[in-house]
Amino acid sequence: MSHHDIELLSHDCGDCPIRHRAVCARCDSDELSRLEQIKYYRSFQVGQTVVWSGDRMDFVASVVSGIATLTQTMEDGRRQMVGLLLPSDFVGRPGRSIAAYDVTATTDLVMCCFRKKPFEDLIARTPHVAQRLLEMTLDELDAAREWMLLLGRKTAREKIASLLAIIARRDASLKLRTAKGALAFDLPLTREEMADYLGLTLETVSRQMSALKRDGMIQLEGKRHVIIPDFDALTELTGDDSDGGFLV
Amino acid sequence: MSHHDIELLSHDCGDCPIRHRAVCARCDSDELSRLEQIKYYRSFQVGQTVVWSGDRMDFVASVVSGIATLTQTMEDGRRQMVGLLLPSDFVGRPGRSIAAYDVTATTDLVMCCFRKKPFEDLIARTPHVAQRLLEMTLDELDAAREWMLLLGRKTAREKIASLLAIIARRDASLKLRTAKGALAFDLPLTREEMADYLGLTLETVSRQMSALKRDGMIQLEGKRHVIIPDFDALTELTGDDSDGGFLV
DNA sequence: CGGCACATTGAAGGCCATCAACTATTGTGG
DNA sequence: CCACAATAGTTGATGGCCTTCAATGTGCCG
Numbered sequence: 001m002s003h004h005d006i007e008l009l010s011h012d013c014g015d016c017p018i019r020h021r022a023v024c025a026r027c028d029s030d031e032l033s034r035l036e037q038i039k040y041y042r043s044f045q046v047g048q049t050v051v052w053s054g055d056r057m058d059f060v061a062s063v064v065s066g067i068a069t070l071t072q073t074m075e076d077g078r079r080q081m082v083g084l085l086l087p088s089d090f091v092g093r094p095g096r097s098i099a100a101y102d103v104t105a106t107t108d109l110v111m112c113c114f115r116k117k118p119f120e121d122l123i124a125r126t127p128h129v130a131q132r133l134l135e136m137t138l139d140e141l142d143a144a145r146e147w148m149l150l151l152g153r154k155t156a157r158e159k160i161a162s163l164l165a166i167i168a169r170r171d172a173s174l175k176l177r178t179a180k181g182a183l184a185f186d187l188p189l190t191r192e193e194m195a196d197y198l199g200l201t202l203e204t205v206s207r208q209m210s211a212l213k214r215d216g217m218i219q220l221e222g223k224r225h226v227i228i229p230d231f232d233a234l235t236e237l238t239g240d241d242s243d244g245g246f247l248v
Numbered sequence: 249m250s251h252h253d254i255e256l257l258s259h260d261c262g263d264c265p266i267r268h269r270a271v272c273a274r275c276d277s278d279e280l281s282r283l284e285q286i287k288y289y290r291s292f293q294v295g296q297t298v299v300w301s302g303d304r305m306d307f308v309a310s311v312v313s314g315i316a317t318l319t320q321t322m323e324d325g326r327r328q329m330v331g332l333l334l335p336s337d338f339v340g341r342p343g344r345s346i347a348a349y350d351v352t353a354t355t356d357l358v359m360c361c362f363r364k365k366p367f368e369d370l371i372a373r374t375p376h377v378a379q380r381l382l383e384m385t386l387d388e389l390d391a392a393r394e395w396m397l398l399l400g401r402k403t404a405r406e407k408i409a410s411l412l413a414i415i416a417r418r419d420a421s422l423k424l425r426t427a428k429g430a431l432a433f434d435l436p437l438t439r440e441e442m443a444d445y446l447g448l449t450l451e452t453v454s455r456q457m458s459a460l461k462r463d464g465m466i467q468l469e470g471k472r473h474v475i476i477p478d479f480d481a482l483t484e485l486t487g488d489d490s491d492g493g494f495l496v
Numbered sequence: 497c498g499g500c501a502c503a504t505t506g507a508a509g510g511c512c513a514t515c516a517a518c519t520a521t522t523g524t525g526g
Numbered sequence: 527c528c529a530c531a532a533t534a535g536t537t538g539a540t541g542g543c544c545t546t547c548a549a550t551g552t553g554c555c556g
Contacts, residue, residue: 072397074487082393093386100390127375134382140342141385142348144392145330149320151399152328152447156544191503197399201545206504222553223503228323237321404512429522439535454536471521471535 009042016112022062023136026128034126037188038118043110044068050091050103050111055145059113060092066109067188070101071196081196083140086170090136094120110236142208151199154239159198160208161237164218170229184227212237259289264360269336270310274376282374286366290360292316298339298351298359305347307361308340314357318349319444327446330392334418338384342368355436383436397456399447402487407446408456409485412466416476432475437469460485 013019013036024035042048050068051057056102063085070083070091082101091103097116111191114122123130150162171185172178184218187194191209195202212218219227228234235242261284263266272283289312292298298316299305311333318331318339330349333339339351345364362370371378398410419433420426435442439457443450460466465482467475476482483490 070393074397074401075488075489078401078487080397082396101393116279122380124383125374127372127378130382132376132386134378135343137325137382137385137389141389141392143348144389144396145318145320147397148330148392148399149322149328151396153322153326190501195526203505203546204544207544210504239324239326239367241323437545451514452512452534455512458536 009225011112013039015045016064018062018064018088018112022092023114023132024062024130026132027126028128030127034122035129038122040113041107042108042113044105045108046105047229048105048109050105050109051099053098053099053102053235056097057092058097059111060116060118060119061092061111063087063089063091064112066105068109068111069104069106069193069196072101079196080199081193081198082144084197089140090133092116094123094133106190106193106236150191156198156200156204156208157211157237158239159200160194160205160212161217161234162240163194163198163240164212164226164232165235168226168231168234174223178232181231182227182229183231186226187224187226255414256324256327259360261287266310266360267337271338271377271380272310272361274372274380276281276376279376282370283362283377286370287360288361289358290361291356292353293356294353296357296438298353298357299347301347301350303347304345305340306345306361306364307365308338308364308380309359309361310444311335311339312358312360313339314355315471316357316359317352317444319352320349327444327480328439332445339390340459342381342425345393349488354438354441358420396487404446404452404456406485406487408442408460409465410481410488411442411446412460412474412476413483413486415480416474416482423467428478429479430475430477432473434472435474458494468481 013024013032016022019025024032024242027035029166042061044066053072065087065202068091069081070085071079073079085103091111093100094116099205123133140217142166150159154162165179167187168183168185172183191205192202194200195205198205209218209220216229217237221227261272261280264270267273269445272280275283281348290309293312299442301320307406313335316333316339317329318333319329321327333351339359341348342364372379398407402410413427415435416431416433417427432448437445440450443453446453457466457468461468465485467477469475
């Protein structure tokens with residue numbers, strides 16, 4: 001594999017792993033072929049920056065594989081993660097040409113990109129893309145509000161437990177399992193990235209991880225591999241309502 | 249004026265104060281008349297709850313006048329505000345029948361409501377409502393992410409300064425002025441509500457307000473009326489970039 | 497092996513929460 | 527009309543949680 005920023009991989013949308021969840025999920029074959037005409041793939045390596053906040057961004061994109069983050073930085077360097085982008089998540093805003101956040105690849109990353117102008121024309125004409133985008137944006141807004149509760153009111157221990165529960169759940173759903181009993185997964189974030197997510201310092205993250213290990217709530221193999229012997233017990237520590245909301 | 253929860257006020261959409269900013273902003277006259285057929289007004293008094301989190305909510309609505317809040321509450325009573333709804337803002341989520349947050353009137357409030365089912369049918373058929381709703385949701389997501397930075401990384405003093413700046417700005421724009429030099433406005437929130445917005449206790453809010461007063465950054469007349477002699481000086485205290493992002 | 501990035505652990509201190517007392521304002525009923 | 531209670535806000539004292547600064551540990555790769 002070459003080290004070019006831009007890889008021109010040829011993929012058929014029909015085989016795409018995120019076909020049923022991404023912004024194109026609702027498209028009929030006609031709409032899909034129109035999308036297919038304007039799409040191109042880009043790959044990024046761990047740690048690479050996709051765009052800097054304030055820079056021109058003339059595309060929007062879906063994450064195909066890997067994980068990216070959105071972060072804000074204050075003048076004195078304080079950083080807060082404001083988005084965690086998993087496969088099928090959407091980056092960029094139709095109608096805006098300047099990036100509002102730093103977008104960074106925290107793992108190797110492949111994105112399915114659309115130049116902004118053609119994409120905007122397309123959503124104006126194909127309702128299924130616009131509908132799906134609205135749905136996804138509303139989901140993100142809900143996630144952001146959950147995150148606000150975490151940042152504003154949870155203790156360090158609750159924050160760590162919440163993050164582990166979130167990652168465990170999405171990992172389980174990716175493996176087509178339910179988050180129950182014993183689980184294991186690889187953390188896609190460094191301690192510092194976890195701290196940026198949670199509004200903590202990396203030292204506090206490390207201490208709380210050690211504390212959870214001491215208390216038998218988690219086991220660690222290496223730095224990244226986490227084993228959760230009892231998912232319900234971990235959920236108890238998040239401070240969230242036990243009757244996990246059924247919002248339909 | 250009666251004290252009924254539900255006021256059947258007759259209003260012509262053409263005269264509506266939020267006509268150009270709300271979810272109906274992009275509607276042509278045909279679409280508007282279809283909206284007009286399914287709308288009704290509801291009024292709430294200060295402190296009244298519009299809906300409780302977890303309750304059935306069979307309408308969506310625009311705030312016509314007054315201010316409402318969205319809050320989340322943890323089992324032990326910790327509360328975090330996750331939305332501040334000003335005139336023209338939208339409440340409720342198409343495709344969801346259960347409220348995810350407590351919605352409360354923090355001032356006397358008038359809302360323009362649409363029963364959910366007809367509204368959903370309508371956005372499926374009139375693209376201008378769906379487009380505007382997407383745009384508004386993206387704006388809310390940006391605001392939520394700004395808010396996350398505040399909650400996760402700002403000091404109490406920066407939080408207070410940020411909140412005052414936000415309110416001052418929106419008050420200025422309501423009066424068709426620019427936020428510059430000397431400003432004055434009424435706080436629409438109690439100290440406790442400010443605390444819930446900022447992820448602080450009401451005592452810390454009170455202390456920081458007193459500190460800002462001591463330092464001459466604000467003057468107070470009564471508890472609620474705030475005078476900002478130098479808006480730029482206050483902005484310095486928010487910790488935000490001075491070159492306030494121009495995101496187009 | 498040394499160098500580097502990432503992570504853990506320790507010690508000290510500061511910011512904010514907690515608990516508590518007091519003030520100010522408003523509204524109510526005798 | 528005043529007494530009184532209720533609500534909202536201020537201020538003080540104390541302590542704890544998390545940050546800060548610092549040293550040490552661990553795995554990986556040239």
